[in-house]
Amino acid sequence: MNLKDHIRSIPDYPKKGILFRDITTLIKNEEAFAETINQIIERSKKYNFTKIAAIESRGFVFASAVSYNLKKPFIMLRKKNKLPADTYSVDFELEYGTATIEVHKDSFNSNDKVLIIDDLIATGGTAEAAAKLVSISKSKVAAFIFVINLFDLGGSDKLSKSGYSVENLISFPGH
Known part of the structure; x- marks a missing residue:
């Protein structure tokens, strides 16, 4: 099955010049969604990890099914002020603004190796922030797995050059 066939492309969303890759068309198809989860699980087998983390919110869809x-325990990396207990926070740049993600301070321990799953990587700012949250928590990133890589925006390459293992199921241009 070609997962690319199940991704809808929406020009100029959320702002002019962005070509948005929409996963709702993939997850509403039970066969495409199952194939996506199976591919993530298959790629995860080459890594040693104790927990799975995902970036809000579309990453939750895939990571919870894999978890x-x-x-494996599932840890949510959430937008600012969405978690009720004590948190670590990291600010980062998006391709169209700035944001903050957080994790509960008790989510990881020093023995954890974390597989981070998200729906898409563009410039890599959110993924780098997720890796910082894992590091601040005294844990290690085992690998990243993304459903979609917007290859011309360089985020996947940036993570690889920083020493992280990165897997992408499918690739598209970002523009």
Whole structure:
């Protein structure tokens, strides 16, 4: 199955010049969604990890299913002020603004190796912030797995050059 066939492209969303890659068309198709989860699980087998983390919010869709299937704890990396207990926070740049993500301070321990899953990587700012949250928590990033890589925006390459293992199921240009 070609997963690319299940991704809708929307020009000028959320602002002019952005070509948005929409996963709702992929996850509403049960066969495409199942194939996506199976591919993430297959790629994850080459890494040693104790927990799965995902970036709000579309990353939750994929990571929770992978977590359930692999029987690994699932940690949510959330937008600012969405978690009720004590948190670590990291500010970062987006391709169209700035944001903050947080994690509960008790989510990881020093023995954890974390597989980070998200729907898409563009410039890599959010993924780098996620890696910083794992590091601040005294844990290590085992790898990143993204459903979509916007290859011409360089985020996947930036993570690889920083020493992280990166997997992408499908690639598209970002413009």
